[in-house]
Amino acid sequence: MSHPQRYPADISESGADRPPVVALRAVEMVFARHARALAPTELTIRSGEFASLIGPSGCGKSTLLKLAARLHEPSAGQVEWWGGDFRRVGEAGRRLAFVFQDPTLMPWADVASNVRLPLDLRRVPRAEASERVAAALRQVGLADRHAERPHRLSGGMRMRVSIARALVTDPDLLLMDEPFGALDEFTRDRLDEDLLALAAQRQLTTLFVTHSIGEAAFLSSRVLVMASGPGRIFAEYPVPDPFPRDEAYRLGSRYAEHCRCLSRLLHEASRSGEVRA
Amino acid sequence: MMALPRILAPALVGVLLLALWQAGCVAWHVPPYIFPAPSAIAASLWQNLGALLHALRSTMAVTLTALALAVLAGTAISFLFVQSRAIEASLMPYAVMLQVTPIVAVAPLIIILVKDTFWSLVLCAAVIALFPVISNTTLGLRSVDPGLLAFFRMNKAGRWQTLWRLRVPSALPFFLAGLRVAAGLALVGAVVAEFVAGTGGRSAGLAYEILQASFQLDIPRMFAALVLITLAGIALTLATAGLSRRMLRGREPDA
Ligand SMILES: Nc1ncnc2c1ncn2[C@@H]1O[C@H](COP(=O)(O)OP(=O)(O)OP(=O)(O)O)[C@@H](O)[C@H]1O
Numbered sequence A: 001m002s003h004p005q006r007y008p009a010d011i012s013e014s015g016a017d018r019p020p021v022v023a024l025r026a027v028e029m030v031f032a033r034h035a036r037a038l039a040p041t042e043l044t045i046r047s048g049e050f051a052s053l054i055g056p057s058g059c060g061k062s063t064l065l066k067l068a069a070r071l072h073e074p075s076a077g078q079v080e081w082w083g084g085d086f087r088r089v090g091e092a093g094r095r096l097a098f099v100f101q102d103p104t105l106m107p108w109a110d111v112a113s114n115v116r117l118p119l120d121l122r123r124v125p126r127a128e129a130s131e132r133v134a135a136a137l138r139q140v141g142l143a144d145r146h147a148e149r150p151h152r153l154s155g156g157m158r159m160r161v162s163i164a165r166a167l168v169t170d171p172d173l174l175l176m177d178e179p180f181g182a183l184d185e186f187t188r189d190r191l192d193e194d195l196l197a198l199a200a201q202r203q204l205t206t207l208f209v210t211h212s213i214g215e216a217a218f219l220s221s222r223v224l225v226m227a228s229g230p231g232r233i234f235a236e237y238p239v240p241d242p243f244p245r246d247e248a249y250r251l252g253s254r255y256a257e258h259c260r261c262l263s264r265l266l267h268e269a270s271r272s273g274e275v276r277a
Numbered sequence B: 001m002m003a004l005p006r007i008l009a010p011a012l013v014g015v016l017l018l019a020l021w022q023a024g025c026v027a028w029h030v031p032p033y034i035f036p037a038p039s040a041i042a043a044s045l046w047q048n049l050g051a052l053l054h055a056l057r058s059t060m061a062v063t064l065t066a067l068a069l070a071v072l073a074g075t076a077i078s079f080l081f082v083q084s085r086a087i088e089a090s091l092m093p094y095a096v097m098l099q100v101t102p103i104v105a106v107a108p109l110i111i112i113l114v115k116d117t118f119w120s121l122v123l124c125a126a127v128i129a130l131f132p133v134i135s136n137t138t139l140g141l142r143s144v145d146p147g148l149l150a151f152f153r154m155n156k157a158g159r160w161q162t163l164w165r166l167r168v169p170s171a172l173p174f175f176l177a178g179l180r181v182a183a184g185l186a187l188v189g190a191v192v193a194e195f196v197a198g199t200g201g202r203s204a205g206l207a208y209e210i211l212q213a214s215f216q217l218d219i220p221r222m223f224a225a226l227v228l229i230t231l232a233g234i235a236l237t238l239a240t241a242g243l244s245r246r247m248l249r250g251r252e253p254d255a
């Protein structure tokens, strides 16, 4: 097992003193009768950080994210939330929200009911819930569509509903699995900008899976490049540029430089996977 | 604009067929005791309206009671099935057995066992209406979006919350499709059971009318009863289709 290589090595660790939100300690994942989907992995996501996972298809990005969300039990190792043992999670699980690759909305319920679902499941009083739903919908720019059924919305709007549903519980940790992967580039760029604004405003800690280098460079304070065979974190790439970032940042030279470096890392990662496979 | 041709076109075809039928009977002088013309059937329907409507009420009472019973029992069994694969695996073969055994063969047994005629008829009809309710509802309760299921689990939803907020609404389109099939089968079951029972009296239905008319060689009256059965079937189909459209309003058209 190779240790993740730091790249570029000389960049100071910004925010390394912040408290950890989720930590994977020697976490390993083996699906029954399959090769190892994830080699023993160390990863700590700290408060306020926006970390992205990129890597070739099938390298274990979704697996790692689901382990972080405790949707899978790890075959070995431990997942710690907010510095505690995950077996005593209690309320900790409620500070986390997961956004799936597709919107996974209830087709029979209108937008507001879909967003209210996590509050209903927690038996939040009606009046309070309605208020929070309205606020979440305002935040994703869909306040006027609250009575609509999901199938009447565009793909991007549905994704925004899904994000509103994640935000309505006021999470501290947001885990997203290629949330904009199915959308066109223009829509994705808009949603990326909205997401950054939201993350800053709510001081979210985010772990974000994508296969777009540009998206990772734009959003992240740190990019984790994964390799496959077995799945592992191949390299860590800090993006130390300040937030907020906007359209202008995307046109700047620093962004282009990050994309180039990440692209090279990704190539190295996929080549190292081939050798091992 | 689509509604008009959808009603008008089949109505036109019907009128055309009736006209041909009438013309054929008149042209070849077909005697009414062999194959009555539509006019003769209509006349018989009018003459015997009181008795026929009474029979229709009887048959519909059996059909609707049986349908209600099948829906109640069927959904209850489905809820039981989805509790565990083991329960489903051990009970499903019996549900299938119930379905593949011809009701005509079982009906005499039921009629002997159940003293009250009405309830014996209801039971026969319910037995054949039961299976589509069970199989569709079970399939529906199981075919839940796995992403949504994970979302419920992540939000620590309880068994009941998952059932009522996720499984039941997901199953609704499947259940309604089952209901439409079951409604038709309940009518078939009611008629078949009446034939087998062959009883008159309080629960004399349309099948009994047909039997009686055939004994008396009153063929137009036989056809008149048949017309009422067909109309009852159409009414049931329209009612269940309307219900399912209402209940699924606002979902995707293909859902
Ligand atoms: N439920 C499962 N059962 C068995 N094997 C699985 C399961 N989920 C994932 N795997 C395996 O684990 C490996 C990693 O899968 P994962 O979904 O994490 O990849 P990924 O990096 O998210 O890929 P993509 O970019 O295509 O979404 C794959 O080889 C896959 O076959």
Ligand SMILES: [Mg+2]
Pocket (backbone or CB within 6 Å): A061, A062, A063, A177
């Ligand atoms: Mg994936």
